[in-house]
Amino acid sequence: MGHTVLLVDDDANLLAGLRRALRNEPYELVTALSAEDALKILHARDVDVVISDENLPGITGTHFLKRVRESFADAVRFMLTGAATLDVAIDAINEAGVSHFFTKPCQTTDMAMAIRMALKQKDLIVAAKQLLFQLRRHEAMMQRLEKQHPGITQFEEDADGAIVIGEPPSDYDELMREIKKHLGG
Amino acid sequence: MEQLPRIAPAVPPDELLRVLVADDEESMLEVFGKVLRVPYEPTPPARARLDPHSTSPRGLVTPSFDMVFCRQGDEAIEAIRSGLDEDRPFAIAFLDVIMPPGPDGIRTAEQIRALDRNVEFVIMTGAADIGPAQVGRRVRPPEKLLFVQKPLHGAEIRQFAMALGAKWWTERLLERTLRGLEAQVAEKTAELSKLNEELRADRDLLRAALERRRELEFIVNKSGALVFLWRAAEGWPVEFVSENVNQFGYTTADFASGNLRYLDIIHPDDRDSVMGEVARYEKEGRAEFSQQYRIVNATGDVRWLGSSILVRRDSNGNITHYQGLASDITEKMIRQSLLAQRQKLEAIGQLAAGIAHEINTPTQYVGDNTRFLQDSFAGLNRLLSKHEKLRQAARCGAVDPALLDEIDRAVVATEVDYLVEEIPKAIEQSLEGIGRITRIVRAMKEFSHPGAEEKVPINLNNAIETTLTVAHNQLKYVADVVTDFDPALPPVPCHPNEINQVVLNLLINAGDAIAASIGDRPGRKGKITVRTSCFDDCAEIRIADTGTGIPDKIRSRVFEPFFTTKEVGKGTGQGLALSHTIVVEKHGGTISFDTEPGKGTTFIVRLPLAGDTP
Numbered sequence: 133m134g135h136t137v138l139l140v141d142d143d144a145n146l147l148a149g150l151r152r153a154l155r156n157e158p159y160e161l162v163t164a165l166s167a168e169d170a171l172k173i174l175h176a177r178d179v180d181v182v183i184s185d186e187n188l189p190g191i192t193g194t195h196f197l198k199r200v201r202e203s204f205a206d207a208v209r210f211m212l213t214g215a216a217t218l219d220v221a222i223d224a225i226n227e228a229g230v231s232h233f234f235t236k237p238c239q240t241t242d243m244a245m246a247i248r249m250a251l252k253q254k255d256l257i258v259a260a261k262q263l264l265f266q267l268r269r270h271e272a273m274m275q276r277l278e279k280q281h282p283g284i285t286q287f288e289e290d291a292d293g294a295i296v297i298g299e300p301p302s303d304y305d306e307l308m309r310e311i312k313k314h315l316g317g
Numbered sequence: 318m319e320q321l322p323r324i325a326p327a328v329p330p331d332e333l334l335r336v337l338v339a340d341d342e343e344s345m346l347e348v349f350g351k352v353l354r355v356p357y358e359p360t361p362p363a364r365a366r367l368d369p370h371s372t373s374p375r376g377l378v379t380p381s382f383d384m385v386f387c388r389q390g391d392e393a394i395e396a397i398r399s400g401l402d403e404d405r406p407f408a409i410a411f412l413d414v415i416m417p418p419g420p421d422g423i424r425t426a427e428q429i430r431a432l433d434r435n436v437e438f439v440i441m442t443g444a445a446d447i448g449p450a451q452v453g454r455r456v457r458p459p460e461k462l463l464f465v466q467k468p469l470h471g472a473e474i475r476q477f478a479m480a481l482g483a484k485w486w487t488e489r490l491l492e493r494t495l496r497g498l499e500a501q502v503a504e505k506t507a508e509l510s511k512l513n514e515e516l517r518a519d520r521d522l523l524r525a526a527l528e529r530r531r532e533l534e535f536i537v538n539k540s541g542a543l544v545f546l547w548r549a550a551e552g553w554p555v556e557f558v559s560e561n562v563n564q565f566g567y568t569t570a571d572f573a574s575g576n577l578r579y580l581d582i583i584h585p586d587d588r589d590s591v592m593g594e595v596a597r598y599e600k601e602g603r604a605e606f607s608q609q610y611r612i613v614n615a616t617g618d619v620r621w622l623g624s625s626i627l628v629r630r631d632s633n634g635n636i637t638h639y640q641g642l643a644s645d646i647t648e649k650m651i652r653q654s655l656l657a658q659r660q661k662l663e664a665i666g667q668l669a670a671g672i673a674h675e676i677n678t679p680t681q682y683v684g685d686n687t688r689f690l691q692d693s694f695a696g697l698n699r700l701l702s703k704h705e706k707l708r709q710a711a712r713c714g715a716v717d718p719a720l721l722d723e724i725d726r727a728v729v730a731t732e733v734d735y736l737v738e739e740i741p742k743a744i745e746q747s748l749e750g751i752g753r754i755t756r757i758v759r760a761m762k763e764f765s766h767p768g769a770e771e772k773v774p775i776n777l778n779n780a781i782e783t784t785l786t787v788a789h790n791q792l793k794y795v796a797d798v799v800t801d802f803d804p805a806l807p808p809v810p811c812h813p814n815e816i817n818q819v820v821l822n823l824l825i826n827a828g829d830a831i832a833a834s835i836g837d838r839p840g841r842k843g844k845i846t847v848r849t850s851c852f853d854d855c856a857e858i859r860i861a862d863t864g865t866g867i868p869d870k871i872r873s874r875v876f877e878p879f880f881t882t883k884e885v886g887k888g889t890g891q892g893l894a895l896s897h898t899i900v901v902e903k904h905g906g907t908i909s910f911d912t913e914p915g916k917g918t919t920f921i922v923r924l925p926l927a928g929d930t931p
Contacts (some may be wrong), residue, residue, distance in 0.1 A: 141678075143678050145682050145746040145749060145750060146678055146682045146745075147680070148682070148742065148746055149681065149682030149683075149684075149686050149689070149743070149746065150681075150682070152685060152686060152689040152739060152743060153685040153688060153689060185678075187671075187674055187790075187794065188672075188794075189794055190794065190841065192899055212681075214673055214674035214676070214677030214678045214681070215670035215671065215673055215676075215677075216673075217670055235677070235683050236674075236677035236678055236680065236681040237677055237680040237681040238681065240685050240688065242685070277722055282833035294343070298650075304611070307619040
């Protein structure tokens with residue numbers, strides 16, 4: 133499943149430049165010239181990373197990213213600004229929860245790297261969530277099996293820690309069918 | 318003939334002398350009546366005796382007397398008393414000694430003397446009545462006493478009466494004259510003492526004035542403010558200067574000698590402008606004016622002087638003198654320029670974030686585009702080398718179809734279509750970005766150029782355009798800026814960096830006022846209109862905003878130093894105060910505003926076109 137990165141800046145040339153710089157990156161790049169347009173895009177589709185300028189028409193980037201955090205918590209937020217003051221940085225971190233703060237001009241490769249890392253982390257989080265979900269399913273299944281076949285989930289270990297497999301139970305074939313069914317085969 | 322001094326008329330001209338006669342003998346009284354009441358016909362010898370100076374026979378002697386006859390001493394005393402009461406005193410009293418049964422003549426004389434100290438006594442005695450020594454002892458004073466032996470002849474009586482009457486009258490006259498003289502002396506004395514008093518008062522006033530002058534001189538000399546009086550003549554010769562001129566190394570004598578004139582101490586570069594200003598104020602008919610200029614002190618150091626000058630004119634209205642108060646304002650000028658510098662930095666600091674953004678954004682995409690071009694060129698270069706191979710193969714006449722396939726693949730891999738479309742755009746946008754950076758950097762440089770000491774004529778429209786570029790990023794999110802410049806505006810003599818600062822301050826304030834009025838509503842924008850025009854002999858700049866306006870109660874305070882409505886850290890309240898100083902004091906212009914709460918404010922700056930700059 134492909135990723136989407138949203139760039140917000142009121143300067144069309146800057147967006148064009150970044151689009152060229154990031155053209156070979158493994159995600160779709162969408163751009164917006166205002167916070168308003170950006171919010172429309174966010175409502176319309178999944179966005180993984182939002183990168184915003186601080187100076188936007190009528191609203192600060194911090195304010196905009198704060199709204200993104202409230203409404204689209206999964207989207208990772210970056211700030212890219214030419215007016216990098218300490219106050220702006222502090223607000224961006226504390227209020228908008230940005231994970232990266234870039235100052236113009238920045239090495240676009242650094243930003244590309246940061247985006248990739250963020251996406252990877254996001255993927256990992258998604259994967260971790262899926263694994264956790266699967267684990268819960270398996271545990272539930274084990275409990276059901278234990279109920280139906282007490283002792284089935286128990287096993288012995290020998291002195292070397294190896295699992296001791298005894299004689300197969302008499303109803304082995306039936307049991308395997310049941311397990312396959314549980315695993316959704 | 319030797320003339321004797323004439324003291325007074327011998328007898329009163331129109332008043333009869335009074336004569337009292339007391340005698341118990343009726344026959345004696347009759348003699349008196351006959352002798353003294355009968356008009357006296359002067360005989361030449363008698364007249365000559367009476368009036369030795371008279372040479373002409375004029376009737377100047379009144380011979381008759383006002384007679385009162387008494388038969389008793391008491392009667393005589395009473396007559397004297399009533400005569401005094403009526404202010405008709407007697408001149409002579411003829412008293413008989415023996416007047417039974419009443420008091421005798423001596424006793425009567427004693428009592429009369431107690432009442433009347435002037436009357437002349439003639440005591441008439443019989444042969445052995447009383448001794449002269451006794452009479453003289455009892456009746457005082459002796460010089461007003463005669464005593465005669467009876468019988469008396471008529472002629473004797475007349476002579477006594479004449480002589481004593483004249484004596485009495487002369488004494489009265491003398492007395493009156495003395496009294497008059499005394500009164501005159503008293504009057505003169507009073508006048509003199511009054512004059513004396515006045516003189517003393519004048520002297521006190523003079524002394525007080527001198528004292529006051531000494532005090533004033535002390536104060537002036539301690540205050541450091543020079544007091545000058547110079548003539549409206551070539552070079553301004555100094556007629557008076559306070560001693561504290563020594564703070565500049567000069568002495569009052571330098572000026573008094575005429576070797577040094579006021580104009581001589583003014584800095585050569587400032588002389589023309591100082592004289593030009595004075596000429597202008599004269600033409601305007603100003604009675605007083607203030608100036609700031611440099612002087613050169615005795616050691617050659619330059620100091621700034623602030624002077625207030627009063628124009629003195631003669632009855633024809635021609636200027637004769639300038640009276641001046643001048644003080645060393647060098648420290649103030651330094652402080653002011655430091656303050657101005659600080660305020661400028663502050664204003665720029667406020668813009669710094671915007672300016673950084675203005676520079677950094679193009680830098681970002683110029684960098685991105687350049688790297689893109691670098692990558693693109695590498696790809697195109699690879700493609701070119703494959704084409705080179707193809708060209709050589711074609712020249713040899715044998716083109717391997719595999720080579721053509723390879724080129725096709727390379728064209729796709731290099732994204733040639735994309736590059737052909739993108740590269741020109743990347744170049745164009747980069748150039749645009751470089752242009753933006755160049756413009757802002759140039760504007761910053763022009764804006765903050767330290768500027769010359771003298772005013773220079775500048776194109777005000779260009780200067781404002783520069784300042785707008787500097788402030789662009791600060792304003793672009795809150796307001797659209799509209800300019801309406803008068804292209805025919807003549808060059809304006811000014812200190813460009815100072816006027817830039819004024820315009821910047823006004824633009825920032827306009828932006829802040831609009832930001833305050835639109836609050837948190839995004840997407841709303843105000844409007845700032847910057848207009849230039851000619852107004853009379855001034856260049857006028859109007860900066861109008863659609864902001865909050867200035868509330869009534871603070872209108873009078875907006876030009877006060879340190880007055881600010883901005884939150885802490887956003888402004889120090891120096892902007893408008895300094896703008897006021899720059900426009901009014903340094904350029905002789907005006908700064909004012911129209912405002913309507915909720916609608917906006919227009920600041921109006923007027924700068925004289927006919928500057929005093931040579």
